[in-house]
Amino acid sequence: xxxxxxxxxxxxxxxxxxxxxxxxxxxxxxxxxxxxxxxxxxxxxxxxxxxxxxxxxxxxxxxxxxxxxxxxxxxxxxxxxxxxxxxxxxxxxxxxxxxxxxxxxxxxxxxxxxxxxxxxxxxxxxxxxxxxxx
Amino acid sequence: xxxxxxxxxxxxxxxxxxxxxxxxxxxxxxxxxxxxxxxxxxxxxxxxxxxxxxxxxxxxxxxxxxxxxxxxxxxxxxxxxxxxxxxxxxxxxxxxxxxxxxxxxxxxxxxxxxxxxxxxxx
Numbered sequence: 001x002x003x004x005x006x007x008x009x010x011x012x013x014x015x016x017x018x019x020x021x022x023x024x025x026x027x028x029x030x031x032x033x034x035x036x037x038x039x040x041x042x043x044x045x046x047x048x049x050x051x052x053x054x055x056x057x058x059x060x061x062x063x064x065x066x067x068x069x070x071x072x073x074x075x076x077x078x079x080x081x082x083x084x085x086x087x088x089x090x091x092x093x094x095x096x097x098x099x100x101x102x103x104x105x106x107x108x109x110x111x112x113x114x115x116x117x118x119x120x121x122x123x124x125x126x127x128x129x130x131x132x133x134x
Numbered sequence: 135x136x137x138x139x140x141x142x143x144x145x146x147x148x149x150x151x152x153x154x155x156x157x158x159x160x161x162x163x164x165x166x167x168x169x170x171x172x173x174x175x176x177x178x179x180x181x182x183x184x185x186x187x188x189x190x191x192x193x194x195x196x197x198x199x200x201x202x203x204x205x206x207x208x209x210x211x212x213x214x215x216x217x218x219x220x221x222x223x224x225x226x227x228x229x230x231x232x233x234x235x236x237x238x239x240x241x242x243x244x245x246x247x248x249x250x251x252x253x254x255x256x
Contacts, residue, residue, distance in 0.1 A: 018154060021147035022238035028140050030242045103254035109144045110251040116148025118161055122251040124229045125236035 029109070034101050041098040045091050054086045147235075156231045160224035167221040176212045183208060 029035055045051050061075045061082070086092055110122040151157055167173050183205055187197055212218055239247040 016146045016150040018147060018150040018235050019238050021143060021150050022235045023242070025140075025143045025147055026239040026242035026247070028136070028143055029239070029247070032136065032140070035243070099250075100254060103250050103252075106247060106251035107254045109140065110248075112141060112144040113148040113151070116145045117151040117157060119151070119157055119228060119232075121148070121151070121232060122236075122248040124225070125232035125248040126246075126252070127233050 025109070029106070032105065034098075034105050038098040038102045041091075041095040045095045048089070048091045050089055051086065051091060054082050054089075058082050058086075151232070151235065154231065156224070156227045160221070160228045163217075163221040163224040167217040170217045173215050173217040176208070176215055177218065180205075180208050180212045 058079060061079045064070050065072060065075045065079075087096070106122075110120075113121040152161075187201065187205060191197060213222070236246070236248050
């Protein structure tokens with residue numbers, strides 16, 4: 001006997017739940033090789049002795065600036081020098097490259113979401129940084 | 135396969151957002167606002183005045199009290215216009231809703247999707 005399965009009719013419009021779609025998207029993005037590489041680079045940077053040393057020095061100058069201790073111009077100049085030193089490290093450059101690859105992929109994903117939504121998504125989804133409701 | 139799945143999931147999220155009440159209300163308010171000649175004219179005038187004043191100020195010119203008052207009056211008219219106020223209120227709700235939805239994307243990532251999506255360097 002020749003059995004032929006009749007496929008179930010697909011409803012014309014399956015209304016997706018935005019929250020479920022967003023969760024699925026987050027999981028998919030997390031599994032991409034680009035994001036895996038980015039997390040790996042982040043871990044390397046966070047645990048690198050030179051990065052930790054420079055970061056500690058930067059925090060010290062930032063605290064001094066916050067509490068108006070010492071010469072403000074000196075602290076600002078030191079911060080700028082340390083930031084340049086930090087960005088010049090090979091591990092940081094590797095991290096920046098991985099970060100930019102992920103950013104470009106996310107920008108493309110955002111463009112697809114925004115086009116389908118009819119409203120820019122990422123630009124309107126960013127929370128205000130101050131937490132003051134503004 | 136993964137790229138295709140990513141594309142389909144992104145599109146499906148966008149379509150679900152478009153079907154949501156807050157986006158539908160905003161798109162209607164936006165269309166109503168764009169179709170209102172008075173609202174469009176007010177916004178156009180405000181933008182032109184802002185650009186002119188800011189350019190002069192950046193060139194070192196000191197603006198008169200009267201000029202600043204005129205700009206503030208026009209700005210008040212813009213934000214009090216019913217169509218513009220409706221559109222802006224609807225956009226505020228969309229932003230709140232989008233931030234909640236973005237949190238669902240952020241959670242598995244452990245990072246903020248909107249921030250990373252806007253940080254790309256060409």
